[in-house]
Amino acid sequence: MKAAVFWVAFTATVLHWIACLWKLAATALLLAPARTPEVEVLVADRMAQDLACTGCLSSIPRANRDEQMAAVCELEYCSTPCEIEEAAGLHKVSVSYQRAQESWLCRFTDAGLVPPKSDVFGTYLTCLASSVTMLSGGFLSSPSNTVEYLIILVVNLFGAFLWAIVQGVVCAMLSTGNPLETTYKNNLDAINFLMEDMKIPQALRTQMRAYMRSTKDTKKRMGYVDLIHDNFSPELQHQIRFKMAGHLLIKTPLFEPVWDFPNKTDFFEKLSACVSRGAYAPNETIEDPSSALYVISSGMAAQAGIVLMKGESFGHDCIIRSPALRDQRQVRCLSYVEVAKCTRDDIFKTLEAPEFAKIRQHIVHLALKKATYRCVTMCSLYRELVKARSEQRQGEQKKDEQKKLDDRVNALRKVGVDDRDVSDVAHASLSDIMKVIYPIITRQIKDAAWNTLEKRDVKNGEETHFTEVPGLKPGGAEVLFNAASNELLVKEPIKQSVVYFIPGHAAPESMEELEA
Secondary structure (H helix, E strand, C coil), X not given: CHHHXXXXXXXXXXXXXXXXXXXXXXXXXXXXXXXXXXXXXXXXXXXXXXXXXXXXXCCCCHHHCCHXXXXXXXXXXXXXXXXXXXXXXXXXXXXXXXXXXCCHHHHXXXXXXXXXXXXXXXXXXXXXXXXXHHHCCCCCCCCXXXXXXXXXXXXXXXXXXXXXXXXXXXXXXXXXXXXHHHHXXXXXXXXXXXXXXXXCCHHHHHHHHHHHHHCHHHHHHHHHHHHHHHHCCHHHXXXXXXXXXHHHHHCCCCCHHHHHCCCHHHHHHHHHCCCEEEEECCCCECCCCCCEEEEEEECCEEECCEEECCCCEECHHHHCCCHHHCXXXXXXXXXXXXXXXXXXXXXXHHHCCHHXXXXXXXXXXXXHHHXXXXXXXXXXXXXHHHHHHHHHHHHHHHHHHHHHHHHXXXXXXXXXXXXXXXXXXXXXXXXXXXXXXXXXXXXXXHHHHHHHCEEEECCCCHHXXXXXXXXXXXXXXXXXXXXXXXXXEEECCCCCCEEEECCCCCCCCCHHHHHC
């Protein structure tokens, strides 16, 4: 940078002096005077004969000159057309050649390209513009005499070397003046080649480029670590890193009270040397937020519904020894986030120094308070959790018991227990329930057995073919048997008589045989 400033200042100085040199050439100080005494004599004779001829006669005092001659004499280094013609005749050269011997300023004044002589600043700007063009290899006004050719030749040669040096310095400054910017561009080119070579989808390419742009400053600050470590002494490293990261640590609730302790500057200088930086994309979670102290340098994040902005911190529980007592809730990034990180090990390693004994005592006491509060909180939460689980289990048991009772009631109803007694029976013991339902089930089995037999209605006069089976009075009914057709005739006292067909069976001799 210093070299660039030097060469810029040097170039500006050279441009100024070239402009002055070009003005000197324009004012004919470097040219032979065109208005010689011989030419004045010839011009005076012609002015006496031709009223249109004008010129400046030095033999006439300034006070006796008319207004026209006074205006001509004011431009002392520029000749009038009449003077040019007489000088050409005197030197035996053409009028065009004689006019070319005039300075470039005279030619520009005749053409109306430069302001009058009274405008000094305008004339200087014209000379400065001419010097810039000459120094860069060109010319604003074409040379027409020996002096102008010589000046342009020298200036062009000098300008070629000067511009080569300036361009080299500027190019070197742009290419090597910011090595981290150069590294970023090289990495970006390499990533573009990677995406093209590996056929990365367009959506993922957009995310990769957005991450590179958003973390550009983060990577630059991360690169300062090696730069400081390789070029400065340990004491200077502490001071530089304190200026870089110390203000982030001081503002955290964990270390804010430490600022009132002695040796706090030394403590923060050494602790700042342990600070590392990281970058995260939107929707990413920060790994293990309870193992270190994090300070957000840029971006937004959220933890348990609380939005964390730039300058805010989390992970204050890292000073607690037991991970179970730390805040384990995740931290999710809402945008591109840069964080400064200081781990628990780095904090306590810094506190091991004897001069930081009071600060260590404060941090340990704070950790003990946090751990005690967190332990009591967790015990209370555990008690509430056990209570809630117990109530849940009791509720589930009640639901299971009610479901079993409902299933028992439905089963009893299906068996045939009367609805008026089903509730009492359902609450009874299993043996009492069996005493109630056994007769019902037995009767249903018997009815089902009768129902499985093929039956038909009794025809008129058919009863004469059946003979009575002695000793069988099921339910008060009379049972008759027809040996020829193996049929039983059951004559119930109330219902209509029904004939049941029993294939291949003899007349039953007992009630048990009949039921079987």
